[in-house]
Amino acid sequence: MDLGFCGPGLMGAPMIRHLLNAGHSVWVWNRTRAKAQALAADGAHVVDTPRDLVAHAQAVLLCVSDTQAVEDVVFGLGGLLGEDAADDAGRMRWIVDHSSIAPAATREYAARAARRGVGWIDAPVSGGVPGAQAGTLAVMAGGNAADIAALEPVIRAYGARVTHMGDVGAGQMTKLCNQAIVCATVAGVAEAVGLAQAAGIDAARLPEALAGGWADSVLLRTFVPRMTETGHEPIGSLKTFQKDIDTVADAAQATGAVMPVAGAVQQLLRLGAAMGLAEAGLAAFVDILRPRAGPAPRA
Template identity: 35%
Template sequence: MTKVAMIGAGVMGSAIGSRLLDEGCTLSFFDVSQDAGGDLAGRGGSRAASPEQAASEAEFVFVSLNSADIVEQAVFGDGGVAESGRSGSLLIDMSSIDPGRTASMAGKLRERCGMGWVDAPLSGGAPAAREGRMTLMIGGRPEDVARAEPVLALLSARRTHLGDAGAGQTVKLVNQILCAGHFMILAEAVKFAESQGIDAALIPDALAGGRADSAIMQEFMAKMAKRDFTPTGRIDNMLKDLETVQASSFATRTAMPVTGLVSELHRMLVAGGLGPADSAEYMKLFDLGNE
């Protein structure tokens, strides 16, 4: 059996871990919250006391955390992955974090303990992770990516190696630019349809196969119309990624006025207490704005 570790057992980490268990892997996991990962423990996963312990016997150490600072602490802090890492193991970071810091940490980990680093941020959300149909944007040395391929194939339907460490994170930011704008305009379109007396839940079928069709519309438009806010992701995580985009674009003096507006709308939602909310709850911005 392939031995894997999962650092971070939130919504995404648990979904990734569940898929790996389904595929016959032996899983050790760590999360700072004892409330997280109960489903993994119930299915045979072993809860570790630290990232170091979780990674100690793993061939592949998966990471799914909310920020570069948290990733850095989990890898290089006291009791971190680097303390049990070795040249025969590989860290696979599925978080969405800054590309520059990813490249820096990858080099630092290799120097510290000989462990390789592959950044493999994902698209598709928790349902796709559980079903092994994620899309992965991959960065890392070719030899590390080749080693990771068999286990990444368990999790994803599509994988693209885009360059050295950090390249996957850069393309994930492109993904977030496109998704964040799409969520906003989708919610606005639902509100418009409702204002004209149309059942917006019927629109995905009506537009299927046309130029306006998309995976996001098919997954989320009916949810928005029904005000089904079953959690599949977090709005504050999207804002975190948009702020990384803005910082990167500012550094290169790249004008991004549309993304700037989308970011500001996300800040309004988070300021209104909807940071932990699901993507379908973008509707609340337009519901409140049209009262």
């Protein structure tokens, strides 16, 4: 399929490479052109604006930072369906949004796109940069069943699993459930590391000691080394978690869901931002819970 892709960042770049390796033609745009240009050697075509994609692509995939970025790329000046664009959406039949944004905004954007004859699939992903690089992302999708069936072979270039969760917005709501679990778990791991260290136990051995038990998890095995050692590559950022957990809180208020644990994590992340840790990796949860002078925050 002829595809467009907006947002070749840490997640998007390996996703694009998987699409190219699967035989798709991919036209790429990024606000920082150098990030798009870096993919030209892999066979991607670089364009100057999101609007340029609609002449080439049957589907345009997004992987951008937040709700405002999605609106700008799709409906802003020079956007895929910007108000300054012709009514004709070119070859583009679908927009697939892999960003993590507010479900209410997703439904609004999908309705606006539908008036231009373009289908919208909200398809946030889980698995992080390692999952994007390995092509094993979990994709939770909302939208029309026929649209998702048409695009699933494309998404499977980098997604090990595509689950249709319901109408437009259901994919984003599922991602919020994912983030609520991940945020609470990483915070819990940080608390356990702090407790072990305060008690004089070698916290670095927690994954070994808990292997096979109920506390064992990918997150435990991933973050204990990052919370107890230096030199690891950072995973994500507290700023991104704060954006997502704030959206979780908004969804809880809108639906009446009771989420006291997510509320506690939200306050923890706000404390981290006040401490200057917003740009730190997710392992810096341990530095919020057990602040100390001296070394820089862990990755």
